[in-house]
Amino acid sequence: MRLPSPPAPVRARLLHAALELLAERGYRGATTREIARRAGVSEVTLFRHFRRKEDLMREALALLPGPGFLEGLPGPETPLEEGLRAVLSAYSGLLERQRALLPKLLAELLRHPNLGAPPGLLAAKERLVAFFRAKQEEGALRPDEPPEELVLAFVGPLFARFLLGQALGLSLPLDPEAYLGGYLEGRYGPRRGAHA
Amino acid sequence: MRLPSPPAPVRARLLHAALELLAERGYRGATTREIARRAGVSEVTLFRHFRRKEDLMREALALLPGPGFLEGLPGPETPLEEGLRAVLSAYSGLLERQRALLPKLLAELLRHPNLGAPPGLLAAKERLVAFFRAKQEEGALRPDEPPEELVLAFVGPLFARFLLGQALGLSLPLDPEAYLGGYLEGRYGPRRGAHA
């Protein structure tokens, strides 16, 4: 009798190799030969686990954003600054751990919509939007912008830091407290309150 | 006697087709056949103008960010809000005109560092950093963050709007005044000044 399959390490290795190569070289550049080689198995084995390259890629993308990421995000009841710090740490941890794989993977998602958006990423987005909306309703954040805009304003610069940073040679260490302050207080000069 | 070559339209069409396809399908997916077809010439003609595909791609990327973009950016003497509005209009105009080609092209740049960073993009970055630094020195912007951080905080959400937006199904119309306000005033709730 077979157990419901203890997650075969070969399969997992193939998925991780596929994800890596997809980010590094794009869909066409990530060849099945190279994926198999990096996973330490033969190409035949790859095709025994996944009927088509496309199936493999779809499953690999579903690994995003990785284990523990969702749980690290704040819930609607988390206080504002604590929640923002949690987002900051989860997000920058994700980007640093994966060495900027994520921006390239997202670009690949745009190019191949038939691969479908990874459910884990969609769930993360929902959770973020819910958190920011809750803080708006509490009065802790400006109510005059849609919550999605607040999410983008917080997460966008983190994201662009990796993409633009690498492409244009901007390398910035991340100072979480300064980052939080800039987000909450705005960028006006030191002694200025609200603007006209 | 030959004039210094009035920029051959065939060559220009090939470059634009290459840039488009590079964004749409990535380096490997942008085949020389398809580039030639889209430019309305034969594949042989393509190889008569560019010895190798790589040469074509490198030259095509050098077209970025397109004519007039640099001139639309503010100089160090432009006042703060006027300058920010100029950045906003130049940047979002660029992204909208090119239908989100840019994020995918940047991802492609990351994957093929041997193609080199387009000088026009580097110049745009320099100009932006110079503008924000000048505003810091005038006291119009917080002096406690590096100017590159201020650039990323302003431009990052615009950028992420296209990339994350398309990949995750966040679609947000851009309200320039609200965007400016959020950047300058911060995201704290309606009645709150500086934070602890």
Place this chain on the structure above:
DNA sequence: GGAGAAGGTAAGCGCATACTTACAAAGCCA
């Protein structure tokens, strides 16, 4: 020990790709 599952090796098929060669047609300028 024997069956079945999971893996490997070797070889190959059909196709698309980057790139080439050979040759002909059209336009421009002397």
Place this chain on the structure above:
DNA sequence: TGGCTTTGTAAGTATGCGCTTACCTTCTCC
């Protein structure tokens, strides 16, 4: 008219790709 340049068409080469087939080995579990 005649050379020069630019483009086209037809055909082809070598390589690499996704994917398959056939056969052998190793391990586990009864």
